[in-house]
Amino acid sequence: MLRRCLGQIALVLGLLLTVLPAAAFNPDEVLSDPALEARARALTVQLRCMVCQNQSIDDSNAELARDLRVLVRERLTQGDSDEAVIDYVVSRYGEFVLLKPRFSMRTLALWGAPVALILIGAAAVFVFARRRVALPEGKALTPDEEARIRDLLEKP
Template sequence: MQGVLASLLFLLALLASAVPAMAFNPDEVLKDPVLEQRARNLTSQLRCMVCQNQSIDDSNAELARDLRVLVRERIVEGDSDEAVIDYVVSRYGEFVLLKPRLSLRTILLWGAPIGLTLAGVLAVFIFSRRRVTLEQPKKLSADEEAKIRDLLEK
């Protein structure tokens, strides 16, 4: 019974340690809950440039903290969500977005492997068809075979 209880407690501790830590500090929180919710929504869309696989909302990096503060400052100044995102993207580039915007560049980036694969399949198909249609060599006539035998015997 004690072994089962110990295993259960260990499993509970293991599950509790897997819960993501909220990285924002209490001094960053805005007093207005509506503005704070907007800030949290925006910071969850922005990538931490240090961690690169976390949003700035989840990251403990100093740059992520600076970006969280910047987002909240822009919201307090009255910027719309789109204006805040545009401002951060203008400073850090499209890479800062966890979900990139749909543009010609992203279409080319995501479509290039498909396009190159299709071009390769088409090239293989065309070259294999061309190879089949090449003329087969004609058989030698009896006179030509006799001439070759005479040359080989000499």
């Protein structure tokens, strides 16, 4: 009984949480042409809200996000290509506005750092493992040394 009740509560909460991103989108922003609207939605998912920073402008309720959604739709209705719209927004707000940065010389460190760190870590593990194997073992104790240690341990 309790399990069923908890399951129903989880279902209701899950449904409520799936509606939240839709609440960020205003009906007056929707374009009448379904093809243009689909392109606009695809573009707004790629752009970062400068206020929320870890949300796309498609999911954000911030006023700036709304302005950017409207700007994207205006550019599309003027006949701009998807790439031209992205370039226009990036020219105004910088590369940071892209949720997935482009690969360029400026972002080389961003894209290359994880690979470089993994390679450095693998090399360090390899070097330390080889050193550990190469450590010389100590000499065995002589019978006199063993007897002396036994005597020391047996004394109270």
